[in-house]
Amino acid sequence: MTRHDHQVHEGESLKDAARDRLTKQGEQWTEMRAAVFDALASFENRPASAYDIAEAVSNAQGRRVAANSVYRILDLFVGANLARRVESANAYVANAHPDCLHDCIFLICDQCGQTVHIDDDQLSTGVRQAAKSAGFSAPRPVIEVRGTCGDCEGS
């Protein structure tokens, strides 16, 4: 893995890092965006759909929030490295490292949906190189592993 100051955030520190990242990109940290990020982060290791998040924001604010507007904000978050899409779960997780870019690797439990996030640049660089040698340009590795998590295996 390339050496850099890899910071993994959670809780308040994650919220601060996300806000800093977004505002550095010239975007505003609006009340609605903050509410969507809070809701997304509250799912922790469980990928959430735009509908799940709209539901959580609606409950928190006591008013109906449309999944469509949540979806647009999630899209912005993914583009700004604040959130990641877990493709095989068709859902989103807050990105614990908004300050640095990685081809994040997700391990998703088939039983409980819990998702473990790992970063292994050596592995993803290998995938990029393999794609390039097969004639793919600008490859974007999506590496997701399905299986049974330690919690479910033990129970």
Ligand SMILES: [Zn+2]
């Ligand atoms: Zn990093």
Ligand SMILES: [Zn+2]
């Ligand atoms: Zn990552």
Ligand SMILES: [Zn+2]
């Ligand atoms: Zn599990």
